Amino acid sequence: MDELLVSIQSVSKIYGDHKVRALVDINLNVVRGEFVAIMGRSGCGKSTLLNLIGGIDRPSEGSISLVGQKISDLPDEKLTVFRRSKVGFIFQFFNLLNTLTVEENIALPLELIGNEAGLKARVKEIMETVGIDERANFYPAQLSGGEMQRTAIARALVHAPLLVIADEPTGNLDSENGTAILELLKDCCTNRKQTIIMATHSLEAAAYASRIIEIQDGHIVAEKQQCR
């Protein structure tokens, strides 16, 4: 049977003093190898949800499990160690470290985990996979948007996480580069059995997913399985 990777139960998120209800009573299960697209307008709560799933933020109510481990009440240090080998993040604005080269950016997750064995080879391999190997010694400021995002994807995949979280990864790219990125993500799913959860507001992007979840004002309002 399919392995349950993410399990979200009655999760709500309220922000700060202004009592912004970003997410309300969310229930969602994701199994291993799925490509889930989360759709909705800007401000509906997509990023909030992804941060909760990735263990970057904590829900105000409810619980979240990752690979069977309830992460919502793990202490911070443990949570970090737990998530860092299992989750990879990709962002709309790439979020590369400007002071590091492409290669160094990509190597970071492995270094943080302390996984030095075969680091060089692994980084080289992933750079070839995403097609950025020729830019290995460039700084982010010297790259095009597509190249930056490829670097970011390589960085998210380098430690072979079970779950890749992508927050509007094509939001800042032209359609050609966008397509290439989406193909890369889809490949992760099909060939490596990695799970993708991607936030987007573009229908074309969502078309690559195996399941689409729509959020409005912090509520899941629709869910659609797609055949691929």
Place this chain on the structure above:
Amino acid sequence: MSVTLKLFSSFILRDLAKNRLRTFLTISGIALGVAVVLAISLANDSALDKFKQTVNLISGNANLELRPTTSIFIDERFLDEINWLWLADSKFTPLIEDNIVLNDENNTLVQLIGINMLADKEFKNYSSTSGETNQQEEPGGSKVVKTSALEPDTVFVGGRLARQHGWHIGDFVEVLIGESVYRLKIADVLSEEGIGGAFSGDLLVTDISNAQKLINAPGKITAIEIIAPESDLAQISEKLREQLPPDILIQRPEQRGAQVEKMTRSFEYNLLALTFIALLVGMFLIYNTMTISVLRRRPEIGTLRALGTSRRTIFSLFAAEAILFGTIGSIAGLAVGLVFAQGALAAIATTFQHFYFKQPLDSVTYNPIILLLAFLLGVGATVVASAPPAFEAAGIQPAEAVRRAGHEAKVKRSASFLAGAAIVCLALGAMATLAPPIFSFPVFGYVAAVFWILGASMLMPFLLDRFLPFAAFAFGKFSNAEGRIAARSLQGAIGRTSVASASLMTGIAMMVSLAIMIGSFRQTVMLWVEQSLKADLWIQTLARAGGSTLSRISPETVARIKALPDVLAVSTFVEQPITYHGERTNLAGADFTVAANYGHLIFTSGESTKQVCSRIHEDDCIVSETFAIHMGLKRGDTIELPTPSGMFKAKIQGVYYDYASDLGYIIIPKPQFARLFQDEAFSSCAVYIKPNIDSASVREKILLMVGSQSHLFIKTTRELRAETFRIFDRTFSITYALHTIAIIVAMLAVTNALLALTLESRRDFGILRYLGASASQLRRVVLIQAGLLGVVGNVSGIGLGFLLSILLVYVINRQSFGWTVQFSIPYVFLIESSILVLLTAIFAGLIPARLAATTEAPSVMREE
């Protein structure tokens, strides 16, 4: 205009408020710099001001005075010889000024003023607490002076002195004169008005004839004060000049203030120059903060530009920020400086009193001009330090805004260019060290210091660009991810890292150079003391030990000591302060025959004491190094001294090292001294004891022999050495204080730099959180960065500190004081301070580290 104002409040003020801690540290830097400069200036100014006040109070309305240059006294008979002054519508009166030591527990030194109690009130105003005054005029115009101090052995005492000792009218004061004790009856207590306010009220006033008895100088006075019509002053001076011997100086009383100013100038200005280094580090802090804030806000500035804000507006925004920093920092600096000033005055007071003039210095005069200057200096320094970043901000192109890394790339590219400029600066500095002093002040020495600090700072990007990759590599070898990240992100932000390291370097360099200078000085003095103080016992009167420089031991006492069976030889010494070519120095008489056999002076020529002393005849002299350097004299030159017995010429036979006073010494043969000044007595003598006899026991014998009538103060060589170091440390106490300030400023620099870097790296920390960095890993990254900055700052600071100390020792100190100081490195101190700096750096990293560790990844990324 209102747009600029609005932008200033939203764009600048809000940012300052948001980064409160950083703003506080930046302002503290400037405040500390201003505080130190102000404190030292006020202390110096207060000391001189007090001195001038006293000069004014004592000289009263006199507009001309006659003083001896080379001797101490003027013969009373001149009073008769200048009687013609009455015909020229002028008046004159004699004066005696000396210091005298009380026979109390501490042997307190007080001033003794002898005046003509019957003199015209125009000369000396005084009033006493009992209402006695010389200002009362009886009906009919005839003056009746009820001066009880006319009676023998009675004195008026100053208000302060009376208060401190609890004295009242009719009490007795015991004073030490020569080897003896005298009892004086208090006729009255003076109020602060008139002469009673001189020396802050720490004085004894009596009639001339009483004073002559007290200083054991019958028929002698120390000055004649004249009130002459202003219009005839030049003419009268000229006539006096023709009539009087050359060793009598004819001058306006104010000139004495100017002389003292000249005498203390080296000490003062060098102290002041050191404080400017503190201000310089403060400037680095400002430059650091402003540059980093401009870099961080590049995108925003670019956006403002894109929205149509003019370059000029951007520039004025940052200029206004600078003025704000400068104003607040300087005001805070004034407040702190006023507090520091009291401490600074206390620290320099002993030095002034010991070396330059006796005057109680216990309250600071708050000269408003100095306050204003310090304030303007603070604001000015801030504005200058902020100018480069403000221009940088104004130069940001709207399009360039998005690419923040552009600037760092530029710094990286220009590293080699900067290194080239650095070499030029260092070379210019080296050239400046060769230039001679201007008016005895090492202007070019300080120019060299500034060049070297600038040069070393400009070398920083180049050095870091080589060191940091190495550090990253080293951390990689030990598979330390945090270390590698720390080193790499410092490397990536090389512009900011350079500024931070440079400010740390400057702070540490100041600390190190001061430490080396003090250490070298101490070492030199120690060697000198060990080599030259070879006698077994050192004898002077108790009065002289208490500070009464002119107190003498009688020739009879010295003869009796010489005759003791345990005594091998006695080397005698007599000295008096003189004025030579308008500068204060000391003239001494010594027994060169004894010195040749027993003395251990160290001569610059390398000759032995015996060699030099045995060629000294009656018209020869030796001079101390400080005197030779100040006057530009060398062996073989001849000096001319006006004396009461006419002009005396002496050929310099040798220049010897001496660290006792920066005023210097001229030493002539004692018989010659005795003849020239009719002074057969001695200031001090050094006793050489026969072998295998305990010096303490000989001291007992001497004291027993002279009896309780003779108040001698005898030190063993060990005690004298200890005393020398006590004086040394007291003289340098202000330098030690500045040294502490340097450490504080260096700490501020580290904290400020790290805080700025950490704030700047918030987004990076957010990303690292997403990538799986734990809070403790981020904390470690910052602490390692702190450590790296600490190491870089310390190593480069020690390097620059060495350069600066060479400058201090060989150029600045030599040009302003004329001392040859052997360079010596206080290794222990350097190791200790390195550890301290490293710990400080890491400690300073704690707050930024906490900041990094508590980064809320999602929200910082939203902000950016």
